[in-house]
């Protein structure tokens with residue numbers, strides 16, 4: 471399992487504009503679903519992302535938090551021990567599971583913070599392989615939310631299966647992460663982080 475983002479930094483209600491924008495779109499889209507929404511937080515770190523979503527935005531969904539860092543997962547399990555419908559797993563096991571999700575959050579995972587640390591960007595292949603794995607776990611009609619990434623979802627191998635969805639609350643794809651084209655040469659900023667799976 472490759473390490474994507476190297477830090478575990480996270481905090482409560484970290485990206486309110488992304489959470490609110492996603493909530494508005496999915497409430498409209500899934501209003502007649504007739505079952506509990508299944509949401510994946512990929513790169514959940516110590517669990518504050520799921521806690522924020524449960525407390526303030528999408529409380530009735532079931533959540534799976536996945537991370538590669540076992541220490542972060544121990545803290546996440548403790549933080550959410552009194553919450554119903556929340557489970558955590560190491561991403562090693564995630565590769566083997568067959569569950570499918572309606573919404574996948576992948577926030578500040580597919581990047582290196584090169585502006586802060588003078589690091590090279592994440593390798594495009596790692597970005598692409600991770601999105602391919604996430605795509606396998608997402609239902610058709612579901613949403614992939616990718617924020618703070620070094621590349622755009624539309625440039626990946628799964629890009630042609632997705633359409634960008636614009637939300638009034640989300641005006642940029644990244645907060646402080648440099649975005650690159652696939653070839654690593656030019657920057658791009660599309661102002662989108664929400665993608666609907668069409669097929």
Ligand SMILES: C[S@@+](CC[C@H](N)C(=O)[O-])C[C@H]1O[C@@H](n2cnc3c(N)ncnc32)[C@H](O)[C@@H]1O
Nearest residue numbers: 472473474475480513515537538539561577578
């Ligand atoms: C900066 S944190 C982001 C936490 C949260 N999503 C947020 O935005 O606040 C990045 C997380 O990605 C995790 N990560 C790195 N590589 C991973 C992999 N291959 N599979 C799952 N998680 C990974 C790290 O362990 C870390 O907890």
